[in-house]
Amino acid sequence: MMQEGLDDGPDFLSEEDRGPRAVNVDLQTDATLQVDISDALSERDKVKFTVHTKSTLPNFKQNEFSVVRQHEEFIWLHDSFVENEEYAGYIIPPAPPRPDFDASREKLQKLGEGEGSMTKEEFTKMKQELEAEYLAIFKKTVAMHEVFLCRVAAHPVLRKDLNFHVFLEYNQDLSVRGKNKKEKLEDFFKNVVKSADGVLVAGVKDVDDFFEHEKTFLLEYHNRVKDASAKSDRKIRSHKNAADDINRIASTLYTLGTQDSTDLCKFFLKVSELFEKTRKIEARVAADEDLKLADLLKYYLRESQAAKDLLYRRGRALVDYENANKGLDKARAKNKDVLQAETTQQVCCQKFEKISESAKQELIDFKTRRVAAFRKNLVELAELELKHAKGNLQLLQSCLGVLKGDT
Amino acid sequence: MSEDREAPALLGAAHTDPPEPQDAEDLFVSVACVTECPEAARLSAEDLSPGSDGHKDPDDPDDPDDLFAEATEEVSLDSPERQPILSDGPSPAITPVTPVTISPRLDVFDRSLDQDDEEEENRDTLDIQISVSDPEKVGDGMNAFMVYKVTTKTSLSIFSRDEVCVKRRFSDFLGLHSKLASKYMHMGFIVPPAPEKSIVGMTKVKVGKEDLSSVEFVEKRRSALERYLLRTVKHPALLKDPDVLQFLESSELPRAVSTQALSGAGILRMVNKAADAVNKMTIKMNESDAWFEEKQQQFENLDVQLRKLHASVESLVCHRKELSVNTAAFAKSAAMLGNSEDHTALSRALSQLAEVEEKIDQLHQEQANADFYLISELLGDYVRLITAVRGVFDQRMKTWGKWQDAQLMLQRKREAEAKLQYASKPEKLQQARDEIREWEGKVQQGERDFEQISRNIRREVGQFEKERVKDFRVVIMKYLESLVHSQQQLIKYWEAFLPEAKAIA
Numbered sequence: 071m072m073q074e075g076l077d078d079g080p081d082f083l084s085e086e087d088r089g090p091r092a093v094n095v096d097l098q099t100d101a102t103l104q105v106d107i108s109d110a111l112s113e114r115d116k117v118k119f120t121v122h123t124k125s126t127l128p129n130f131k132q133n134e135f136s137v138v139r140q141h142e143e144f145i146w147l148h149d150s151f152v153e154n155e156e157y158a159g160y161i162i163p164p165a166p167p168r169p170d171f172d173a174s175r176e177k178l179q180k181l182g183e184g185e186g187s188m189t190k191e192e193f194t195k196m197k198q199e200l201e202a203e204y205l206a207i208f209k210k211t212v213a214m215h216e217v218f219l220c221r222v223a224a225h226p227v228l229r230k231d232l233n234f235h236v237f238l239e240y241n242q243d244l245s246v247r248g249k250n251k252k253e254k255l256e257d258f259f260k261n262v263v264k265s266a267d268g269v270l271v272a273g274v275k276d277v278d279d280f281f282e283h284e285k286t287f288l289l290e291y292h293n294r295v296k297d298a299s300a301k302s303d304r305k306i307r308s309h310k311n312a313a314d315d316i317n318r319i320a321s322t323l324y325t326l327g328t329q330d331s332t333d334l335c336k337f338f339l340k341v342s343e344l345f346e347k348t349r350k351i352e353a354r355v356a357a358d359e360d361l362k363l364a365d366l367l368k369y370y371l372r373e374s375q376a377a378k379d380l381l382y383r384r385g386r387a388l389v390d391y392e393n394a395n396k397g398l399d400k401a402r403a404k405n406k407d408v409l410q411a412e413t414t415q416q417v418c419c420q421k422f423e424k425i426s427e428s429a430k431q432e433l434i435d436f437k438t439r440r441v442a443a444f445r446k447n448l449v450e451l452a453e454l455e456l457k458h459a460k461g462n463l464q465l466l467q468s469c470l471g472v473l474k475g476d477t
Numbered sequence: 478m479s480e481d482r483e484a485p486a487l488l489g490a491a492h493t494d495p496p497e498p499q500d501a502e503d504l505f506v507s508v509a510c511v512t513e514c515p516e517a518a519r520l521s522a523e524d525l526s527p528g529s530d531g532h533k534d535p536d537d538p539d540d541p542d543d544l545f546a547e548a549t550e551e552v553s554l555d556s557p558e559r560q561p562i563l564s565d566g567p568s569p570a571i572t573p574v575t576p577v578t579i580s581p582r583l584d585v586f587d588r589s590l591d592q593d594d595e596e597e598e599n600r601d602t603l604d605i606q607i608s609v610s611d612p613e614k615v616g617d618g619m620n621a622f623m624v625y626k627v628t629t630k631t632s633l634s635i636f637s638r639d640e641v642c643v644k645r646r647f648s649d650f651l652g653l654h655s656k657l658a659s660k661y662m663h664m665g666f667i668v669p670p671a672p673e674k675s676i677v678g679m680t681k682v683k684v685g686k687e688d689l690s691s692v693e694f695v696e697k698r699r700s701a702l703e704r705y706l707l708r709t710v711k712h713p714a715l716l717k718d719p720d721v722l723q724f725l726e727s728s729e730l731p732r733a734v735s736t737q738a739l740s741g742a743g744i745l746r747m748v749n750k751a752a753d754a755v756n757k758m759t760i761k762m763n764e765s766d767a768w769f770e771e772k773q774q775q776f777e778n779l780d781v782q783l784r785k786l787h788a789s790v791e792s793l794v795c796h797r798k799e800l801s802v803n804t805a806a807f808a809k810s811a812a813m814l815g816n817s818e819d820h821t822a823l824s825r826a827l828s829q830l831a832e833v834e835e836k837i838d839q840l841h842q843e844q845a846n847a848d849f850y851l852i853s854e855l856l857g858d859y860v861r862l863i864t865a866v867r868g869v870f871d872q873r874m875k876t877w878g879k880w881q882d883a884q885l886m887l888q889r890k891r892e893a894e895a896k897l898q899y900a901s902k903p904e905k906l907q908q909a910r911d912e913i914r915e916w917e918g919k920v921q922q923g924e925r926d927f928e929q930i931s932r933n934i935r936r937e938v939g940q941f942e943k944e945r946v947k948d949f950r951v952v953i954m955k956y957l958e959s960l961v962h963s964q965q966q967l968i969k970y971w972e973a974f975l976p977e978a979k980a981i982a
Binding site for chain 1: 775793797803804813818826964965972975
């Protein structure tokens with residue numbers, strides 16, 4: 071029952087905010103490289119994003135161009151960053167989550183099955199609701215993919231990456247298939263090893279206060295963001311459920327209003343109308359909370375993980391460096407393979423220092439970005455909550471006024 | 478129509494017939510204001526706070542509790558000889574029981590519109606306040622029960638004192654309802670149904686679980702019992718019923734064992750219910766009166782919609798409670814996040830957010846309670862009331878059936894008599910003629926009963942609809958006001974938070 075090609079064309083994205091939908095990230099975009107997702111198409115089980123680039127850089131053949139990309143290609147790009155040793159010292163912008171319409175799809179299906187048990191008006195209303203929900207999820211996934219690209223474009227080093235340029239420019243399919251079972255299994259083991267290693271590495275006390283503090287901070291912060299994100303999701307779901315109930319109540323009141331033989335009929339109709347309107351506002355409140363709060367928390371869950379990964383890489387490099395030192399001492403003591411040991415030690419030292427330097431800056435930037443994003447979102451959240459509460463209040467008061475006047 | 482036919486003829490009959498309370502009322506057009514019903518206290522129908530004691534401004538034209546504006550009655554003060562006719566058990570009686578000796582002459586309810594308006598002007602109210610309070614647990618274990626204090630404040634003369642306090646348990650209420658139903662339902666009176674039994678709820682209380690759900694259960698029940706009594710006394714005939722008076726005033730009440738499900742009376746009730754159901758299916762009534770057909774259909778529709786609405790509201794209550802719980806959890810989580818955030822201003826803002834969310838959680842909790850106590854319980858009450866209304870329509874059908882049966886029997890007797898005329902058995906012929914007279918009488922009685930119940934139902938339904946309109950209006954307005962309050966609080970909280978968020982540097 072999926073909507074084939076839920077593409078409203080260019081209008082679809084021309085809503086409130088044009089330009090990078092960088093909800094959770096405070097970015098400075100400059101004219102040399104601007105990336106955005108200008109369009110998106112939803113098909114059976116994949117989403118096709120139109121990535122639009124405007125650039126004055128000489129690397130590109132044209133100044134403005136577009137390509138079509140799918141989710142797997144974003145993941146490929148992200149993974150290529152992660153696997154690139156050169157970028158070990160940077161916070162790799164977190165990959166966008168897979169577009170997930172399963173829940174929405176399920177609901178639409180259930181609605182289809184339950185069609186017989188409700189009136190035509192109810193059915194149309196619920197269908198509209200679910201379609202709106204689907205659209206909201208769609209917009210969110212577009213936003214998250216866009217944020218990823220914008221973060222890369224804003225990063226002084228990553229923006230120069232060759233794979234990134236290919237991603238932006240190459241107008242054929244990148245033939246990046248999703249990982250098959252074997253590769254997924256490999257990934258799984260890699261992660262297991264990494265976490266075990268991570269524990270070991272984390273155990274090593276850092277001489278540098280800054281990094282020691284960051285380590286403790288990030289660990290705790292990450293966990294708490296995870297918890298807050300889960301709880302805010304649950305809260306918003308309850309809110310949506312309550313709004314759905316009000317929807318049903320409004321419908322039944324409407325039927326009562328049309329059937330009643332007493333003065334109550336006008337009363338019921340008015341109240342039904344009121345609840346219809348307040349329900350829409352309640353649904354908007356839930357949606358705005360979702361956007362400004364839940365999404366913010368989810369994003370920083372992923373970013374804090376990326377920051378943790380950076381710390382892990384640095385820790386790993388530190389351990390390697392220390393081991394290389396020990397190796398050099400041993401070699402010097404035995405007077406065997408000293409040159410080799412020296413080279414190894416130098417390489418490790420350079421690697422470690424390079425990572426440390428850029429990591430420090432990255433983590434400071436991370437904090438700045440985070441504070442700015444939270445500020446922006448919390449302010450917007452409060453303003454929206456106020457707007458909706460005032461709207462609700464006005465509706466309620468005017469309805470009460472009318473009803474009292476009628477008696 | 479039946480009313481026209483009766484006009485003058487029955488005027489004389491009113492005083493000679495056994496004082497069925499409703500016989501005379503149709504005819505009285507005059508508005509007899511009762512001097513002993515001053516406009517002091519008013520009934521608070523549905524109150525948000527459990528104890529009902531609303532002294533409202535008597536001159537308030539919008540007073541919604543003024544449910545019996547039209548219920549002006551003449552009460553003969555001098556001879557309140559109350560023959561305590563207390564039925565000791567449910568009597569599935571078909572023959573009318575005569576409950577009251579005072580002959581109240583209730584006003585006409587099915588009158589012309591003009592007179593209705595006049596009545597609205599002479600607002601007269603029922604001066605009685607009832608509250609059910611102080612639930613106390615008596616006894617232990619499975620034999621334990623809750624006792625409620627019933628306080629009646631009134632200046633009506635049928636009561637012996639201005640203020641009476643008695644202790645009653647749940648089965649007492651059920652017993653009262655059972656008696657009233659058996660006395661009045663077959664006459665077409667809509668007897669307010671008592672609150673439902675709840676095995677699960679009571680068992681928890683008996684077992685002694687002092688948790689939130691059993692406290693809520695007791696409160697829910699207390700509130701329901703109070704509403705039940707208020708509805709009962711709003712009905713002018715029921716108010717004067719000696720069983721009601723005894724219930725409200727006497728300190729000792731015989732234990733109503735017949736309300737227990739497995740008692741003899743309980744079994745009898747079940748048998749009767751089954752018989753009624755069968756009757757309903759077999760009696761095919763020739764409805765000559767479109768009003769009844771229309772009303773029956775309306776009540777059927779109303780039943781369906783109210784049940785649906787009730788279910789949706791219950792779902793809303795549930796989800797709001799869930800929302801409250803989840804908001805509280807989120808508030809704690811946000812506080813923790815604020816603690817671990819190392820940027821001071823942001824940390825403070827997050828803590829403030831946590832506080833706001835906590836307050837909002839409280840708000841949701843209160844709103845859920847409003848949803849419940851205002852709307853959900855009202856709907857539940859009305860679903861049960863509508864069942865009682867439909868029961869009354871069924872009674873009319875039964876009465877019609879009886880009348881038809883009597884006519885059939887008369888027919889047969891006549892046929893038998895005709896046959897006997899050629900059989901030269903003089904004693905048998907005489908007997909047949911006697912029987913014919915007997916059955917002619919029964920047919921007449923059947924017709925009168927049918928018309929009586931039809932009249933009563935018209936009046937009752939009219940009154941019921943008026944009350945329904947008022948009840949729903951009042952409650953829904955109160956509910957909307959509670960929503961207004963919620964939004965105002967929300968605005969306050971977020972307005973306080975906004976500068977904190979902006980202060981993050």
